[in-house]
Amino acid sequence: MKQIDRSFMRFIFLSVLILSVSLFSFSTNYSAKFTYSTDFSQQQPNTSLSTEFYINGSSFGSNYDLSFALTGTSLNSSKLSFKFDPFALVVYKNQIYGTSGDQIILYRISDGQNGVSIHYAPFNVYMFNSLDLMYAQYNLNNGNILVGKRGSNFDGAIDLSNTFGNFRLVTEFVWQNVNKFDFSDTVYLVILSDVNSNWGVRYVLAPSTTKYLAFSPQTLGNNSIINAWYKIPGKVNLNSYVNTKFNFDNVEDNLYDNTEVGVDLNYSDVYLSLKKTGLSDVTGVMPDEWGKFSIGTSYSFTILGLNGKFAYSFGKPAHNTIATLGEVFYVELGKSFGNTSIFGKYQKIIGYYEERDALYGEIKLAGFNNGQVTLSLGNTDFYNFNTFKPIFNIEFSLWW
Structure with a gap:
């Protein structure tokens, strides 16, 4: 294209x-x-100044x-x-243009792109100048028809949704690289649930175990991918689920290795989650013999005018950055004083071989007609960084 x-x-x-x-x-x-910004992580502090100026018309x-x-x-x-x-x-x-809107989501554009879109209801065409991609979408009363072009390849998809009493049935057929006439480039989806999605089963069938969808968040790699859930709404919200994937030539071993079962429970300000991934790696009764699992809880509270949250998790992996068995403690506190607000959070990871501490704090001063000042210390991304980063920032934001 x-x-x-x-x-x-x-x-x-x-x-x-x-x-x-x-x-x-x-x-x-x-x-x-x-x-x-001043970075004190090195022996000699490093300072930097960045500026951004926007005109919005x-x-x-x-x-x-x-x-x-x-x-x-x-x-x-x-x-x-x-x-x-x-x-x-x-x-x-x-x-950012979001997704194509079908159930599998054949195309997801999650970052900023350049292009043109043409709309003539119920027909839509999207052409991306910064991606070698364009696609046309026809909106049906109960679904979508998609035809796309990626480079020299063509894709097609059709998804339909129908209700039968209290039941909802969704189906989708995707054929990537239609011009190659390869059956292994097809993907099928079926969802059966109640109309409120309080329970359901989602099944994805892919003939190939090596193909993937180029712009889709739907992961493949197995012949069959199954997600089942059951929710009990109310004062105590309960969500239980089973996720698994397997290949036709190795069903039993794949089910033991890949099945994930979990339960999430919400009651007022209390949250509890239990999850086990894989069944074949359980070798004993002690936690270090349970394989991959996670037990987590959190509690949101207000005390002495402070809004806070406490969370604890135990499992393997202990954290996104720690692969061994361990536990994570997390606490955050915040309070507003008129036009001033303070916020801080602390995380401690105790792994099998190591311990990590992360800390972040900030003060926001908003008592100005057209501006705000933010003073912060540390790195706020605890998910990807598990240690304290001695970085001090002063940020001035102005608008008029």
Whole structure:
């Protein structure tokens, strides 16, 4: 697929911008962010200063909509919409477009892209200049029909949803690389549930164990993927589930190795979760003989004007960053004093061979007409980083 000509995209944007200023009501607002950071993790502290400046403009007419943002003097993102019911044309830069809307989700665009979309209800076409991808979608009353082009390959999908009394049945057929006429590039999906999804079974069938869907979040790698759940809503919310996957030539071993069973329970401010992954790795009664498992609980509370949360988990792996058996303690506290708010959190991981501590704190001062100051210490991403990062930040945010 030839990419959409960038000079043409630039011409459209500038033309509509000029027209909007001339013919329609045009408004702008500005924002800026200055961040001063000092990293004390090295023997010699490192300092840095980053600046971001945005101009957000918008213009509206009866059949026209423009929005854009500048970072410094560079165009950060923009979206131009022409609407003449039932027709619409959208030209966009650095916009997140979400998913294709079918049950398997054949295409998911989760980062900013450039392109054009055309809408003529119930028909939609999406063309991505920054990806070698375009697809057309026809919305049915009870589903979707998709035809896509990735490079030199073509994809197709159809999904349908129907209700029968209190039951809901969903089916989807996907054929990737249709032009290669390879049956192993097909994927089938069936979902049977009640209309409120309080219980259900989701089954994905894939003839190939090595193929994958290029732009889809649906993981493959096995002939059969099954997800079953049962929920009991109410004052005490209970959710139980079983997830498994297997190949036709090794069903029994795959079920023992890949089956995941779990229970989640919510009662007021208390949460409890139990999960076991795989059944073949249980060799005894002691926790280090249970294989992969997780036991977790959390409690949200308010005390002395402080809003807080305490959480504890025990299992293998102990944490996203620790593969051994262990436990994780987590606590967070926050409080607001008028225009000032404070927040802090602490995490301790006790693994089989190691211990890790992470700490983060911040103070926000919002008592300004058009600004906010944030002082922070540490790294806030406890999921991917398990140690304290001695980084001090001062962030000034302004808007007008």
